[in-house]
């Protein structure tokens with residue numbers, strides 16, 4: 254597949270590393286950026302034959318079959334509309350929109366143009382995520398009751414992220430989008446997110462947007478998705494997921510403490526890992542960041558789906574739902590109340606929550622808990638199905 258990449262910054266270089274370094278059959282043929290020197294350098298670095306500073310020229314170039322959007326948040330809508338007008342398949346980095354209104358316009362545009370809109374949510378393609386999701390879908394941890402995802406680091410690298418208008422918000426839109434989609438996958442994408450309760454505050458930086466936030470997302474089946482985000486966390490980038498099911502538990506540490514530790518006096522070491530704050534002392538490098546952050550699996554799914562005419566695991570629709578949840582979180586942070594998730598175009602299930610089936614102890618009692626104590630005594634606690642009395646057996 255012949256590809257154009259829009260943007261020459263941080264994420265576009267990660268994408269290019271994934272696309273060029275692994276001898277893929279897919280080929281970057283065009284790159285577009287605002288700065289002429291930077292775009293030329295990018296083209297040279299990745300051996301890309303065409304480069305331009307004109308977004309429409311990049312998208313409509315006759316060789317280009319698929320466009321990868323890696324531009325700042327405030328350019329996503331314009332870039333997607335240009336792809337829809339040129340009828341080129343498009344895959345866009347996160348967050349899809351600065352809000353659900355923008356995301357819905359993008360979703361409608363790709364639907365109307367009959368092109369694929371893939372959502373580049375790389376953290377839903379990490380090896381640990383894919384294995385966790387397969388285990389959950391296979392029933393290994395039962396029904397998911399609570400799924401927590403955390404992304405915290407010392408703050409982003411470019412000016413526009415810190416500008417509320419250009420980014421669409423602060424740490425929550427930037428990092429919460431990842432966490433929301435991780436939890437949503439674990440809980441089940443078919444299940445409607447209904448309301449959000451959020452705390453968000455600006456604790457450390459002179460900005461209008463939030464630099465810290467915690468939120469609960471309630472789903473129609475009673476499950477809770479929780480996210481924790483920060484732009485003031487010190488010590489690197491903390492990416493952790495925790496899932497609690499009726500039959501099991503998953504904990505995944507994706508980045509900061511993966512079992513790879515290194516000590517350096519600081520001599521000779523420069524880059525350690527994304528958002529690492531130090532290059533001396535005990536360090537926590539990541540073996541192959543591009544792979545461990547999910548980019549390889551993500552692009553393979555995107556290109557395979559487009560070739561086969563199927564939908565990738567993460568689509569513009571998913572990006573739109575994430576934006577709708579984020580909108581409710583921003584509203585809740587202001588109102589200090591649970592706020593409804595407003596979804597104009599819901600494509601999942603409308604089933605009402607079924608009461609959980611309690612485990613029976615016998616004909617008359619439910620089983621609440623069984624435990625063996627240090628003394629060796631086995632305790633069994635039951636509840637009478639009719640009277641409700643709680644008893645020890």
Ligand SMILES: NC(=O)c1ccc[n+]([C@@H]2O[C@H](COP(=O)([O-])OP(=O)(O)OC[C@H]3O[C@@H](n4cnc5c(N)ncnc54)[C@H](O)[C@@H]3O)[C@@H](O)[C@H]2O)c1
Nearest residue numbers: 260261262263264265286287323324325326346347348411
């Ligand atoms: N894990 C991830 O998925 C991940 C990580 C980082 C950033 N991102 C996302 O990637 C996007 C870019 O972030 P970044 O970190 O690369 O930022 P960056 O500041 O490093 O790069 C932004 C790029 O956008 C380009 N750009 C801005 N306006 C443009 C225009 N009108 N036409 C063409 N190019 C234009 C700039 O030239 C620059 O190359 C953001 O949406 C961000 O949220 C995703």
